[in-house]
Amino acid sequence: MEIKVSKGQGKLQHVIEIGEHKLLTDVSAALGGEDTGAEPHDLLAAALGACTALTVTMYAQRKQMDLQDIDVRIEHSQQEDVYVFKRRIRYVGNLTEAEQARLTEIAGRCPVHRTLMGQMRIDTETVTG
Template identity: 60%
Template sequence: MEVKSRRGDGALQCRIQIGPHAIVSDAPRTSGGEETGPEPHDLLAAALAACTSLTVTIYARRKSMDLQDIEVSIQHGQRGDTYELVRNIHYIGNLSAEERQRLTDIANKCPVHKTLSGQIQIVTEAH
């Protein structure tokens, strides 16, 4: 999958193309943006939240668990030299303590979590 970004209409707005999907990202007003879309770190947090929800839901369905809904919230920001993502998962349904623990174990194995927790290499090619 290729993701493309180009300048948008605002001072710092970016138009992002992800396959057939288009979204907008922007910076806050305090940084010279117009807040017409989420800032890049919000998109990163959103990727973790969405991947967590999807991964846990797929697992719970496969195991016939009574997961009726899942709410994932991510608090994020710079903390000293570290960028911190704090994930809070709320399981809704008739689940035992063991099932909740297993779902949390599965959440920690979602692909985005594994990517962010592992070694990342960024190769930049400028033309």
């Protein structure tokens, strides 16, 4: 799937198009923007949170666990030379400690988590015209 990012309205706003979906990205006024959308690192953290919730929910359904809801919170910040994501997961439902531990293990296997923890390469091509 190709994702398109193009200039939006205002100083730094951009529109992100993912298929039929559109999101706005911007930065705070302190960074020269107008805060009309999520900052890029927030979108990355949101992807981790969403992937975690979806992966854990699908696993719990397949294993017929009584997971009624999941609340995933991601805090993120630059800490010296490392960018840190702190993930907090709260499970709602009638789950044993062993089931909760297994779900937390599965959270570490969500595709976005694995991508962020693995090797990545970004190939950039400049297109003129």
